[in-house]
Amino acid sequence: MRRSLQGGFFEGRRRELPRARKTAIKRVRGPKSINRAAGVCGPGRRSGRDAAQGDWGGIMKFVSSRSLLIAATLASALSMAARAEDGGAGAAPKAGAAPKQEPAKQEPAVSKQELQAKINYCKTCHGVSGQGYRGAYPMPRLAGQQPEYLQNQLQAFIERRRTNPVMFNVAHVLSPSMLAGLGAHFKDLNPKPLGGAPKESLALGKTIYEQGLPEANVPACSSCHGPEAKGEGAFPRLAGQLHDYLFNKLVNWSKERGQDRAKPDTSAIMEPIAHGLTEQQVKAVAVYLSTVE
Numbered sequence: 001m002r003r004s005l006q007g008g009f010f011e012g013r014r015r016e017l018p019r020a021r022k023t024a025i026k027r028v029r030g031p032k033s034i035n036r037a038a039g040v041c042g043p044g045r046r047s048g049r050d051a052a053q054g055d056w057g058g059i060m061k062f063v064s065s066r067s068l069l070i071a072a073t074l075a076s077a078l079s080m081a082a083r084a085e086d087g088g089a090g091a092a093p094k095a096g097a098a099p100k101q102e103p104a105k106q107e108p109a110v111s112k113q114e115l116q117a118k119i120n121y122c123k124t125c126h127g128v129s130g131q132g133y134r135g136a137y138p139m140p141r142l143a144g145q146q147p148e149y150l151q152n153q154l155q156a157f158i159e160r161r162r163t164n165p166v167m168f169n170v171a172h173v174l175s176p177s178m179l180a181g182l183g184a185h186f187k188d189l190n191p192k193p194l195g196g197a198p199k200e201s202l203a204l205g206k207t208i209y210e211q212g213l214p215e216a217n218v219p220a221c222s223s224c225h226g227p228e229a230k231g232e233g234a235f236p237r238l239a240g241q242l243h244d245y246l247f248n249k250l251v252n253w254s255k256e257r258g259q260d261r262a263k264p265d266t267s268a269i270m271e272p273i274a275h276g277l278t279e280q281q282v283k284a285v286a287v288y289l290s291t292v293e
Contacts, residue, residue: 110177118178119185129191131240138245144190147183149236152266154179161260162267193240197287201280205288208281218276221285224269229292234266239292246286250274 122142127133130143142150156162157171174182209229212220221238225231229239238246249256253274257267277285 108175108177110175110181115178115181115185118174118182122182127191127194130186130189131191132194132242132245134194134196134242134244138242138248140245141194141241142186142189144230144240145183145186145237146231146233146235147180147187148233149231150183150186151179152234154182156257156265156267159260159263161258161263161265163256163259193290193293194242195290197243197290199287201284201287202291204281205284205286208277208285209288213276213281216276218273229289238289241286241289243283243286243290246289247279247283250277250282250286251279 122130125133125139126142127139130141130145132141132143133139153162154167154171154174157164157167158174160168208218209221210227212218212223222229224235225238226235229237231237251274253267253271258264258271274282
């Protein structure tokens with residue numbers, strides 16, 4: 001029974017083969033080219049099962065060649081589209097071509113009104129002329145200070161490299177333009193020192209400032225801060241600074257300055273010097289500097 005069903009199935013397929021062949025030829029070449037495309041005319045014409053198989057093979061070769069042609073056309077079109085897309089915004093720059101650079105954003109200038117408002121705010125702690133103020137805590141003199149040093153210290157407060165909770169809150173809202181404006185303003189001020197220091201150790205302080213302490217490997221302060229203690233660039237002015245402020249900063253240097261070891265700054269220069277001085281010597285230098293105009 002099973003063999004009979006299989007025989008009937010294959011017999012039916014053989015009968016359908018010529019019709020399938022003709023239909024395929026019509027779809028590919030059109031009705032007038034059926035015999036030529038199938039190879040069933042002319043000398044050497046075959047018949048029966050061999051002819052059917054030969055004709056079907058010819059059809060498949062023809063269809064395969066058309067498929068390859070279509071696939072090649074599609075591949076070429078896709079390649080051209082990809083090259084066009086690469087030539088857009090995401091394309092890599094050509095060899096030797098200068099990379100396109102975005103124009104640098106300029107910091108907006110600070111108006112005179114904004115700068116004056118911030119200067120008035122600074123006066124509440126540092127004095128009306130930036131000469132410093134002695135209240136519950138000594139507030140440092142800013143008058144005559146080097147602009148570069150002043151900007152560096154404000155930036156250190158912002159980045160927490162220098163500790164002071166009050167100054168962090170003040171400095172972190174200052175723009176680079178405002179920092180530059182404040183530095184230029186205080187540089188031009190030169191009021192008399194606030195004074196108030198004891199005079200007993202004045203001579204010792206002057207000697208340390210001008211000559212240093214060779215036995216303690218402490219260089220002369222004047223070698224960096226200048227003979228008149230007015231500083232230069234990143235080295236601050238010390239002339240006229242409040243003596244108690246200077247004393248507190250020097251004895252607590254490592255606790256307040258250079259707090260980010262990954263970003264060392266100029267405060268590292270003073271660390272061994274501050275450690276090389278006794279408290280008595282620090283006090284003497286602070287007293288002397290508070291009298292210098």
